[in-house]
Amino acid sequence: MRQTTPLCFILVATLLAAPALATHWEDFNATADCGGWGMTGMIVVGTYGIDSLVEYTVTLSRGGMTVQEHSGAIAFVHTGPSTVEALGLWDGELCGDYSAVGVFTIVGAGDLSGDPMRSFEVMFTCECDEPDACTYTPGFWKNHASAWPILDFAVGGVDYVQSELIGIVQRPVRGDATVILAHHLIAAMLNVWNGADDGIQGAIDAGNQFLADHGLGSRPSGDLKQVALAIKNELAAYNELECDDDDSADTMKNLPDDEPANWGTVKSIYR
Numbered sequence: 001m002r003q004t005t006p007l008c009f010i011l012v013a014t015l016l017a018a019p020a021l022a023t024h025w026e027d028f029n030a031t032a033d034c035g036g037w038g039m040t041g042m043i044v045v046g047t048y049g050i051d052s053l054v055e056y057t058v059t060l061s062r063g064g065m066t067v068q069e070h071s072g073a074i075a076f077v078h079t080g081p082s083t084v085e086a087l088g089l090w091d092g093e094l095c096g097d098y099s100a101v102g103v104f105t106i107v108g109a110g111d112l113s114g115d116p117m118r119s120f121e122v123m124f125t126c127e128c129d130e131p132d133a134c135t136y137t138p139g140f141w142k143n144h145a146s147a148w149p150i151l152d153f154a155v156g157g158v159d160y161v162q163s164e165l166i167g168i169v170q171r172p173v174r175g176d177a178t179v180i181l182a183h184h185l186i187a188a189m190l191n192v193w194n195g196a197d198d199g200i201q202g203a204i205d206a207g208n209q210f211l212a213d214h215g216l217g218s219r220p221s222g223d224l225k226q227v228a229l230a231i232k233n234e235l236a237a238y239n240e241l242e243c244d245d246d247d248s249a250d251t252m253k254n255l256p257d258d259e260p261a262n263w264g265t266v267k268s269i270y271r
Contacts, residue, residue, distance in 0.1 A: 022046040022113030023106060026081060030118075032058070032100035034126035036089035037070070039104060041118065043082050052076075052108040054084055061099045062193075065153050092149075095128035095195055128195065135191040137239045138183040142169040149193040155186060156211025168216070176219045177228035181207055184235035191239060203234040 023046040030039035037058050045052070054074040060067045068091055076082040086104075099121065106116040141148065151162040160168070165186055173180045185207040192198045210228055214220050220228055 022111045023052060024113040025106070025116075025118055028104070028118040030102055030104070030120040032060075032102070032120075032122040033124055034090075034094050034098075036087060037100055037102060037122075038085075038087040039102065039120075040083065040085045041104070043076060043084055043106065045076070045082055046111040046113070052106055054086075054104050055107050056086060056102060056104045058088060058100060058102040060090060061101070062096060062150070065150055067098070067150055094126040097123070097125050099123050135196045135239050135241045136187065136194075138169045138187040141187050141190050142166050147194075148190060149195075150190070153189065154208075155182060155189075156208055156216060158216075176217060177225045177232065178211060178214060178216050178218055178220065181228045181232040181235075182211060182216055184232050184239055185211070187239045188235045200235065200238040203231055203238070207231045207235060 024044055026042040026044050028039075028041040030041075031037070039056070041054075043054070054076065055072075056074065057069065057071040059069050070088040072086070074084050074086050076084045101119070101121045103117060103119045105118075106112060136144075145162060145166060148162060152160065153165075154160070155165070155168070168179075168182050169186055171179055171182075173183075185204065188200055188204050188207075192200065192204070210231060214224060214228070
């Protein structure tokens with residue numbers, strides 16, 4: 001007698017034998033400009049992808065230094081192909097050359113197929129308004145942390161975060177020329193990044209080089225002290241231009257033993 005296999009059994013067996021659909025990126029597009037960044041993509045959600053998310057980090061940099069960072073997570077529909085979108089606006093107006101790097105990663109899926117990460121990198125230039133020539137002193141910058149155009153940067157070849165930089169500007173001078181130099185160097189760097197005239201860049205470079213050669217807190221004496229004070233005086237003159245409001249008054253004055261020095265002193269020492 002001929003036996004016939006029920007159709008329902010054949011269908012069940014076929015489904016069990018077929019490989020489970022894996023969660024994967026189907027499409028990804030992202031970009032950034034002077035206003036912000038945006039990403040749109042499509043994810044095919046597999047059998048075991050129902051608890052997954054897309055985590056992302058987008059970093060805005062200028063001159064190799066991080067200016068802003070956006071991060072978060074995107075939830076998406078857990079049935080079939082799912083469109084995911086995210087966007088962010090930069091804080092404040094941008095001026096100059098920038099790089100935006102974004103990384104988007106599927107997390108939590110137990111059945112991933114292929115690379116769970118997608119990324120983008122975009123270089124762009126933002127037009128700058130004419131500098132208003134307004135600069136601010138160390139006293140202003142230490143009391144207005146939210147106004148800093150760049151939060152973390154190197155001084156004298158050493159990388160610092162904002163809290164450490166503010167600590168340096170708050171540090172008592174006590175006759176150490178490297179400390180008063182660092183105060184005005186940090187302020188001048190922030191002023192230039194904030195859009196003020198960059199004609200002071202030569203003194204900024206000289207200050208960073210001096211502190212790279214003679215570390216912060218090294219208390220130089222003699223000719224070396226005169227070099228540090230000469231650079232500091234140039235930076236201080238720049239930092240104190242055209243900003244006369246009480247808020248920006250610099251509370252860090254030279255101590256009596258801070259002898260006057262000028263660029264002629266620097267040149268004569270390095271001849």
